[in-house]
Amino acid sequence: MKYIKDQENLNEKRILLRLDLNVPLKNGIITDHTRIDKILPTINLLLKKKSKILIVSHIGRPKGKINKNLSLKPICESLENKINQKVILINDEIFKLKKEDLFKNPEDQIIFLENIRFYKEEEKNDQNFSKQLAKLVDIFVNDAFSCSHRAHASISKITEFLPSFAGLQLETEINALKKVTSEIKKPVTCIIGGSKISTKIGVIKNLIPKFDNFIIVGGMANNILEYKGKQIGKSIKEDNCERIIDDIFKIAKNHTCSIIYPEDVRVGKSMGDEAQIKELNEIANDDLILDIGPKTVNKIKDIIESSETILWNGPAGYFENPNFAHGSYEIAKKIVKKNKNNLIYSIAGGGDTIAVLNQINAFNDFNFVSTAGGAFLEYLEGKELPGIKALN
Numbered sequence: 263m264k265y266i267k268d269q270e271n272l273n274e275k276r277i278l279l280r281l282d283l284n285v286p287l288k289n290g291i292i293t294d295h296t297r298i299d300k301i302l303p304t305i306n307l308l309l310k311k312k313s314k315i316l317i318v319s320h321i322g323r324p325k326g327k328i329n330k331n332l333s334l335k336p337i338c339e340s341l342e343n344k345i346n347q348k349v350i351l352i353n354d355e356i357f358k359l360k361k362e363d364l365f366k367n368p369e370d371q372i373i374f375l376e377n378i379r380f381y382k383e384e385e386k387n388d389q390n391f392s393k394q395l396a397k398l399v400d401i402f403v404n405d406a407f408s409c410s411h412r413a414h415a416s417i418s419k420i421t422e423f424l425p426s427f428a429g430l431q432l433e434t435e436i437n438a439l440k441k442v443t444s445e446i447k448k449p450v451t452c453i454i455g456g457s458k459i460s461t462k463i464g465v466i467k468n469l470i471p472k473f474d475n476f477i478i479v480g481g482m483a484n485n486i487l488e489y490k491g492k493q494i495g496k497s498i499k500e501d502n503c504e505r506i507i508d509d510i511f512k513i514a515k516n517h518t519c520s521i522i523y524p525e526d527v528r529v530g531k532s533m534g535d536e537a538q539i540k541e542l543n544e545i546a547n548d549d550l551i552l553d554i555g556p557k558t559v560n561k562i563k564d565i566i567e568s569s570e571t572i573l574w575n576g577p578a579g580y581f582e583n584p585n586f587a588h589g590s591y592e593i594a595k596k597i598v599k600k601n602k603n604n605l606i607y608s609i610a611g612g613g614d615t616i617a618v619l620n621q622i623n624a625f626n627d628f629n630f631v632s633t634a635g636g637a638f639l640e641y642l643e644g645k646e647l648p649g650i651k652a653l654n
């Protein structure tokens with residue numbers, strides 16, 4: 263892998279910088295800035311080397327269609343404030359853009375393209391789209407470790423058309439993950455939550471052999487509860503997961519890994535509702551499971567107490583509503599308490615997990631926090647991530 267920090271002569275060179283600025287937004291306001299803050303060193307490095315920077319990022323999952331709620335405008339403005347320099351956001355249709363349309367004024371240094379997932383070609387890893395992007399610049403830099411598990415045009419295919427390098431944050435994340443995964447002490451516990459069920463459920467069975475305890479909370483836990491014959495009302499779930507869950511329990515048995523899932527829950531009638539604690543046999547048809555209940559919290563705390571290493575990816579509930587943040591906060595606080603006495607090695611990852619940690623000021627009380635969620639899990643699986651493979 264080649265690193266952009268080692269490159270000389272970047273003066274006036276145009277760099278397509280792929281970032282993951284997929285930060286949590288609420289009514290257009292950024293609720294957690296970590297992913298922006300983490301890439302500032304790379305931007306500053308490129309500015310110092312006097313490069314012209316064309317930033318490409320996505321936010322959310324617009325599925326190839328323009329969606330004004332998923333504009334990068336708030337992120338662009340935030341970046342502008344943080345680096346105290348003009349950042350130009352352009353919505354021009356990428357297929358019509360020409361190299362000479364960009365950086366027309368000598369003082370233009372940073373241009374931001376609108377959400378790259380407004381183009382269906384991005385997720386298809388489309389060759390012509392990548393070629394078109396490549397025509398606009400001289401060099402490609404990937405500083406988006408957290409979406410390097412996606413074989414997308416601006417992450418993977420584009421490297422076929424440009425000299426390609428790793429950014430500072432990508433390098434930091436890979437080095438840290440390499441170190442922590444080679445020094446893991448048992449018993450080791452993994453907590454997986456969040457709402458991206460389809461991304462994570464398939465990863466679990468490959469991870470089970472590496473862990474002593476596997477705690478499943480968040481959206482995926484609903485699938486487990488349904489599999490176990492429980493009512494889950496209107497809660498989010500993924501269809502057709504029975505085979506995967508069969509495998510999860512079989513593999514866990516063969517590897518003596520305990521699978522832990524909710525024993526009680528907090529429900530609401532809508533996402534903005536008050537929380538009601540319910541036993542699993544009390545869930546109504548119009549209930550949404552939005553957090554774990556107190557019995558489950560206590561069980562998880564006991565498991566954390568007896569662990570030497572903990573890996574956590576994905577909140578236990580819909581923490582955006584404080585009524586359903588309880589489970590996530592309790593998990594975080596328990597880990598922090600053990601960590602302060604050096605009794606556990608703790609790793610957390612993912613945009614929403616980071617938001618939870620920041621809300622209770624716990625970010626710096628973990629041994630390592632990765633900006634990556636899905637990419638972090640696939641890295642742990644031992645998979646070669648498409649975005650990293652493309653740089654090698």
Ligand code: 3PG
Pocket residue numbers: 282284322323408409412458461613634635636637
């Ligand atoms: C993330 O938030 O994990 C990355 O930005 C990837 O997003 P995705 O799961 O929508 O591909």
Ligand code: MG
Pocket residue numbers: 284612613614635
């Ligand atoms: Mg995310």
